[in-house]
Amino acid sequence: MKYWSIKNEQPKESIDFRALGLQEWEFRILVNRGVDTKEKIQNYLHPSMDHIHSPIALKDMVKAGNLVQSVKGKIRIIGDYDCDGVMSTTILMKGLRGLGYDVDYRLPHRREDGYGMKPYMAEEAARDGVEAIITCDNGIAQFEAIQKAKALGLKVIVIDHHQLVRREGEEVLPDADAIINPHQEACSYPFKGLCGGALAYYFINYLYTISGNIETMDKDLIGFAALATVCDVMELIGENRDLVTCGLEQLNRSQNIGLNALRDAAGIKGDIDAYHLGFILGPTINAAGRLDTAADGVELFLTEDEDFAKKTAAYLRELNRKRQDLTTEGLARLEKQLASPKERVQPIYILKDETIDESIAGIIAGRIKGKYHRPCIVLTSGKDGLKGSGRSIDAYNMVEQIRKSEKYLSSFGGHAMACGLSLRKDQFIAFKLDAIEKSDLDPRDLIPRVRLDTIMQLDKVSAETVERLNRLKPFGNGNPKPLFGATGVYVSQYRILGKNRNVIKLELFYNQARYDGILFMPADEFLAFANEAKAPDGSLCIDMAYVPTIDTFNNRNTLQFQIEDLRRSKR
Incomplete structure (x- = not known):
């Protein structure tokens, strides 16, 4: 059974929608999406990068730009292994190289390194003669690693969009030279919903502007930022909608060898749209970081070698097929657990199967959440016990609710709709029972x-x-x-x-x-x-x-x- 209803949001001001060339059903759709003023409607119907706020409004943008311009030696980018991290790294690599900087990158391996910059990555950078590190799509919570880098005399810029760490209600920032993250209390940037790729693009755009070389900036970078935005499931409202619309236009005329090789390998005919980004290209890029090394994705977009691009694109598509097969197999095993009537009626599903590859736990949790309309956490074998991911429904703020049972966890983080966590194996039952007991879900919340x-x-x-x-x-x-x-x-x-x-x-x-x-x-x-x-x-x-x-x-x-x-x- 599903509950059917009709959205009925109201505009914030009196609007003659017919004078704007809208039919009544179009007006209702826009208002239902929060496009509830005449100005918002005009901007929505005519997306443009002219709507983007000045990047100078991002706290530390100017400081970060000045710091990069002062660098005489090597810059190292430390990114992430998901699509946003890959595209952020690509944007920074292509952008900085285009300005003549000596730059390389290091992406963590999902299994060997885990998420984010680690202290030993700072040590590696120092041994390699790196002068400055730029983190992208990570860094805001990498306190120890950034402290190590500073102790070794390295300059550090953090470009990250994740929520800040808070202790006793106070925000805690890493000891970086500059931090570009719109969630900082001191950041006045009006639009907070940017992903790492978008922030990297804004930073490169700013560098080219102040260096007087904006006309030479690689036009594909906005397309890569659009790919990151869609694949990191950011809200396609405001600036993000402008960015993705303009980015898609660029992707469809791009001459990037790697992008077009991936497009051909995926069998995309006609124009690329948001569906292709979110369900074909993005998952293929993500597959590299899930089952092998995300560096394959970066190298694909950096290469000028057509043969290498074709081989790499074909390899990534094969990895994605393997990921799909692993997902199907893992989902089938967990469905058997849910065949138990006792398990099926729980308000939140916390499932364990140590044979599932940790890289696809979140995908499987999302599939189960979608099918049964229940928050779902899938746990599998990790380095020091169990490790997994969760996906949620609108009525259940996953990070707030699971934090009630955090005493059973070794690590935990996330946001309202998703989380990552780890725990000792002997804590599984206690954690599961406690989280279910404290779920606070009304039976009506579980009706799709x-x-x-x-x-x-x-x-x-x-x-x-x-x-x-x-x-x-x-x-x-x-x-x-x-x-x-x-x-x-x-x-x-x-x-x-x-x-x-x-x-x-x-x-x-x-x-x-x-x-x-x-x-x-x-x-x-x-x-x-x-x-x-x-x-x-x-x-x-x-x-x-x-x-x-x-x-x-x-x-x-x-x-x-x-x-x-x-x-x-x-x-």
Whole structure:
């Protein structure tokens, strides 16, 4: 059972939406996404980098720029092994090289090093004659490592977007020479939701500006920042939407050898959009850091060798296929645990399987969370016991709730929707029971919700509707694909397609007109629904949550309704 509702957010001021060229349903969608003033609507409909605030407003941006300009020797970038870390590193490498700096990089290995800069990385840098270290997508909590670097006489710049460490309510900062992080209390930058890649891009943009070389800056860097933004699941609102929109435009005209090799290896035809970033290119880049070394991703985007690019892109795609297989296998094993009625009814799932690769624990937790609408933590074998990741639902702030049981954990960190943690094996049962007991979830929180933007019956939808919807892209976190509702729609017939029997083509009827529908659902689930929902006369009448699309086949465009959810109609 799912709870259906219609969003009904209100604008902050009186707005004549028709004067802005909007239809009422478009206006409702925008207001539902917090685009609730005339200025916000204008900016949303006309995304531009002109909307970006001056990078000087970022605390320590000027200080960091001056420091880099004073460097005479080698600079080392220390990044992260996920897509944001890879793209941040790439942006800094290409940007600094373009300005003539002697620069290299070091990415931690997920298993051997763990997350973030370590003290021995500072020692390595000192031995290698490095003058300055720039961390990206990490550093804000790497106190010991940065202290070591400073003790060795190195200059340190931190570029990070993660939340600051707090002790007794007070923010605690590492002893770096400059810290670019919008979450600092002393940072006045208006938009706080930037990822590491975006901050790295702003920093490089600032360096080129003050050096008088802005016209020579690699135009692809904004595309790499867009890739980082989408893949780090940042909200596609405000500056992020401007950045991703402009970044996608650049990616689609990019001549970067590595990017285009990856695009070809992934079989992407036509323009790259946010879906390709989040579900094809991003996971492929992430696969390097999950199963091998993330440096392969950086080298792919830095190379000028087409043969190397093709081989590396093919290798990363193969790693991603391996990651997908490992995910499927691990998910199947945990599904067996959830077959237990006692386990299934828990308000939060805390599952353990020491055979699962630690690099995919978070992916599996996310899959289980999505299927059962429960917060989920997946634990597997780590260096010193158990290690894992969690993914959450809106009603459960994971970092706040799990912190109540932190006494059982060796390490813990995260945010409202995700966390990482480790613990001794003998603490597993105690931690699990304590976290479940303190979950504070109302049974109503565990009912999946279908939140419609508006009701629009099928006979009110046209190809123009789809064209207008496309103006609202890119869709993603914070700017979800709009969801329409229609009631009293008859299903006259259907066909089950796909090798996995999970594509349902439907013939729909409403108000004496025929329409095409498509539904992605396992055949057995759909058939069970259809049998239960049929009326005594054998007819099947549904309410549907849908997205209107255009299906192109043999150069012919047809209006098609992609059904995201359905229920038996009360008509």
